[in-house]
Amino acid sequence: MSYTITSQPARRTERAWREEVIRVCRLMWEKDFVAASDGNVSVRLGPDRFLVTPSGFSKGNLKPDQLLVIDWEAKVIGPLYGANRELRPSSEIILHLEAYRRRPDIRSVVHAHPPMAVALSIAGVSLAQCILPEVVMTLGLIPTTKYATPASPEGAEVIAGVIEHYDALILQRHGSVTVGESPWKAYLKLEKLEHTALITKTLVELNRFNPMKPDEVAKAVHWRESRGLLNDALAHDLCNVCDVCPLK
Numbered sequence: 046m047s048y049t050i051t052s053q054p055a056r057r058t059e060r061a062w063r064e065e066v067i068r069v070c071r072l073m074w075e076k077d078f079v080a081a082s083d084g085n086v087s088v089r090l091g092p093d094r095f096l097v098t099p100s101g102f103s104k105g106n107l108k109p110d111q112l113l114v115i116d117w118e119a120k121v122i123g124p125l126y127g128a129n130r131e132l133r134p135s136s137e138i139i140l141h142l143e144a145y146r147r148r149p150d151i152r153s154v155v156h157a158h159p160p161m162a163v164a165l166s167i168a169g170v171s172l173a174q175c176i177l178p179e180v181v182m183t184l185g186l187i188p189t190t191k192y193a194t195p196a197s198p199e200g201a202e203v204i205a206g207v208i209e210h211y212d213a214l215i216l217q218r219h220g221s222v223t224v225g226e227s228p229w230k231a232y233l234k235l236e237k238l239e240h241t242a243l244i245t246k247t248l249v250e251l252n253r254f255n256p257m258k259p260d261e262v263a264k265a266v267h268w269r270e271s272r273g274l275l276n277d278a279l280a281h282d283l284c285n286v287c288d289v290c291p292l293k
């Protein structure tokens with residue numbers, strides 16, 4: 046959205062990025078945002094290099110040296126010795142690479158399987174709602190993509206046209222994709238997404254789905270606009286979903 050990551054020199058070492066990815070993986074596992082070997086995290090190290098989690102590992106006990114460096118074709122280009130010997134990137138990394146293609150401003154992609162958000166996507170309950178002001182202010186809305194078979198090229202196809210406009214989205218029946226200027230920032234958006242799903246589920250159970258009033262939404266949208274965080278697609282969606290049409 047308004048980041049300028051690719052125009053800035055990388056100030057952090059690869060070791061520091063590796064440690065941050067491991068910290069985020071551990072939190073994803075501890076907070077039940079992933080099960081078994083679910084989920085993957087990546088960092089754009091440079092124009093043609095990406096640090097990614099390997100396939101088939103629990104995110105609870107990955108080590109920094111097990112992360113792989115790949116190119117735009119998902120081919121491993123980093124050292125193939127030591128702790129990451131014989132490891133391969135997840136097939137879901139194709140989705141990350143598509144996000145980097147479409148968002149040159151981002152430095153990191155986090156994909157998880159947060160259970161509440163996934164359950165709501167199956168139940169047909171949208172998270173693209175104006176319920177929580179801070180979510181409108183920070184994420185805008187949380188859209189859900191069309192269904193794609195996990196780990197297939199369809200994952201990259203369904204985020205096209207959505208990831209350009211949103212930092213947090215749900216993959217129908219599958220999981221979440223959040224992006225940001227670092228793994229930590231992308232992870233925090235995942236936390237916010239699942240927290241929104243929990244509140245939404247509670248509102249559905251209470252049968253008290255009480256969206257924000259248009260004037261309340263308008264103030265939150267104005268806050269985004271004043272910080273350069275309002276794009277045309279989001280304005281269009283806010284108009285459709287929340288009855289606030291900032292471009293009118």
Ligand SMILES: [Zn+2]
Pocket residue numbers: 083084137156157158195219220
């Ligand atoms: Zn997945």
